[in-house]
Amino acid sequence: MEYKFLTKELQEKIKAIRNKYLVKEQAIIPSLHLIQETYRDIPQEAVEELSKFLEIPLADIEGIVSFYDMFRFRKNAKNHIRLCRNLPCHLGGSRKLLKMLEKLTGAEAGGHSPDGKWYIELVECIGSCAIAPSFLINYDLYDGSKIKSEEDLKKILEKYK
Ligand code: FES
Structure with a gap:
């Protein structure tokens, strides 16, 4: 093989x-x-x-x-999102961010989007608490505190289409 x-x-x-x-x-x-x-x-x-x-x-x-x-x-998906769920990120708004991610990608935490383009994983601290709530798309790190609206997040996600 x-x-x-x-x-x-x-x-x-x-x-x-x-x-x-x-x-x-x-x-x-x-x-x-x-x-x-x-x-x-x-x-x-x-x-x-x-x-x-x-x-x-x-x-x-x-x-x-x-x-x-x-x-x-x-997981097999074109883009793998890892969102930190630990306390500093939780307090920083990771739940709200997750809701937006789920809405915009069609994937739920722990699952794929129907088109297979996205996979969302909730992870432990990714060592970037200073920019909580932080998340990775593939290997790119993002500062969730800078995302104020769905529009901001949409702009980021569009880069990965
Ligand atoms: S707690 Fe979220 S990156 Fe450290």
Whole structure:
């Protein structure tokens, strides 16, 4: 099988990890760390490839990826929005921002938009509390406090269409 994310180098490393353990499931977490170190997050396709490579059911690996906050899971969507839900951002208005994001993208928190263009994820602190409520679109960081209206947000979202 052709792998897009599990390069030959990653395959070698994952194989070495796999060989260290008696039970192949123990290789899941270290392998996911490796993927995240390589790509900064964990694309859904990489999870599918890891499932094939380790011959472990996809649902088992997806369950681990979404359970641990330390993993940044990137669902298949053209644009992935990560909105911080921790206290400073909450106090800064992240709920209001979420409502606007949901309305303008058609996606709900934890889900895709019907056209598959957007995925909204609520995340823990992304280290940008000074600009609370902060959010990321793909790898671009935004200061939610500067968004005063739907029009402001629309202008940002239009860049990603
Ligand atoms: S609390 Fe939201 S970025 Fe830190």
